[in-house]
Structure formats: C-alpha cells, structure tokens
Amino acid sequence: MDTFTAFAGQTRIAAGPLPKVALVLKHAAPNTEPIVIFNDRTGLPIDIDLRGSDRDILARLPVDAGVAADQPPSGPRGRGRPKLGVVAREVTLLPQHWEWLNAQPGGASVALRKLVHEARRANGDSDRAREARDAAYHFMSGIGSNLPQFEEASRALFAGDLARFAGLIADWPPDIRDHAVALAHRHRAE
Structure with missing residues (x-):
C-alpha cells in the first residue's frame, strides 16, 4: 500500500x-x-x-x-x-515474436509472464533507483522548484550523485529537504 x-x-x-x-x-x-x-x-x-x-x-x-x-x-x-x-x-508484436512465444511450453501467456518476472528480477535495483529518483524529482518540482539550487540539485539527482544532491539542498526548509532526501534514498531501504 x-x-x-x-x-x-x-x-x-x-x-x-x-x-x-x-x-x-x-x-x-x-x-x-x-x-x-x-x-x-x-x-x-x-x-x-x-x-x-x-x-x-x-x-x-x-x-x-x-x-x-x-x-x-x-x-x-x-x-x-x-x-x-x-x-x-492487448500486446502488439511482430509475427516472429508470436511464433516464438506460441512455441514455448505453456504458450504465449506463460512465456510472457516468465519473461516479465525474469526482467523484474534482473532489473529490480535499477528500476527501484529510477523510481526513487523520479519520485524525489516530482516532489521537488511540486513543492520546491523556486528554492535555491533547485536546478543543480536536479542535475545531481539525475546523475545519481546523492551526496552532492543532499549538499545542494542542505539549506532548504528542513521538512522539504528531509523528505526529498528520503525519497531519493528510498530504493536502498527496500
């Protein structure tokens, strides 16, 4: 939830x-x-x-x-x-993709579920890091786009330099700063 x-x-x-x-x-x-x-x-x-x-x-x-x-x-x-x-x-694929999927044990649905499951497992850390970065950016944009160093902090966030990001927003109002940092680091706690 x-x-x-x-x-x-x-x-x-x-x-x-x-x-x-x-x-x-x-x-x-x-x-x-x-x-x-x-x-x-x-x-x-x-x-x-x-x-x-x-x-x-x-x-x-x-x-x-x-x-x-x-x-x-x-x-x-x-x-x-x-x-x-x-x-x-609906999923749109080329004919050769459908051929391959239908030839898999269990059919196309089972093969697609397995592929999605494997991709989620393989990319889980990078997906969570991207989601955390995006959440932090959306929050910052919604509440603090007029705060000092917003542009530089955004660049540091998207570059994955979370230490620099935290330093750039250190002078922001404490509740906004703390929440932005928590959102940016959220993927590490999951």
Whole structure:
C-alpha cells in the first residue's frame, strides 16, 4: 500500500496511508498555508475532497491508493482471471515474436509472464533507483522548484550523485529537504 505525505506550505503535517493522512487533515486546526498531499511512491501530488463526515471522506478516496483494494471491480467481467489479478490486455508484436512465444511450453501467456518476472528480477535495483529518483524529482518540482539550487540539485539527482544532491539542498526548509532526501534514498531501504 502506498504512503502519502501532506505539507502545509513548507511544513510536513501528516504522513502514512491515505486514510490516516486524510483524517489528520480533516481534524487539523485551520491553516492558511496551501495543503498539498504527495504520493511517496511517485512523488506526485494528489487531490482529495475533505468535505463531509469521516465516512464520506474515506468513501471518496481513490481505489488505486490501496484503500478499497479488496472490493471487486465494477462493470462487466472481462477476459483473464480477475480473482487472481490476471487481466487481459492487448500486446502488439511482430509475427516472429508470436511464433516464438506460441512455441514455448505453456504458450504465449506463460512465456510472457516468465519473461516479465525474469526482467523484474534482473532489473529490480535499477528500476527501484529510477523510481526513487523520479519520485524525489516530482516532489521537488511540486513543492520546491523556486528554492535555491533547485536546478543543480536536479542535475545531481539525475546523475545519481546523492551526496552532492543532499549538499545542494542542505539549506532548504528542513521538512522539504528531509523528505526529498528520503525519497531519493528510498530504493536502498527496500
């Protein structure tokens, strides 16, 4: 389940699963600073509606945030095995690719699942590092693009020089700095 962090201006005011963050914001003292909630996995801001009762707020939270993942999807049932999480989608390949896939034990679907699994295992560290870098950059852009050294810090982040990155943002507001560094280093803790 994704975690989220809410900021009022430059101050972190809540962090955790989205239902918890939403209710903390609902019951927090009024604040004149703009409040922004960031998805910690992507670094992107999200909007939620804090009107109504706690129950109303929780009912409106996005399903893809892991809040109602146990609920069955609405609408007509498609191909695949939805109860197992298998969903049919379209893949476009050249004829020689289809020939090779269909010749594999178990057919094309089994071969594709094996290929994806192997690629995820082989590229896991680099994928997590890229996701962490992108999340840190999205967060920084959303909250601190006007802060000193933003451009240089972004370059250091994309170059993978996390020590230089941390040094360049050392003078940023503490909550923003600490969260950006935590996002950039997140892949090392997973």
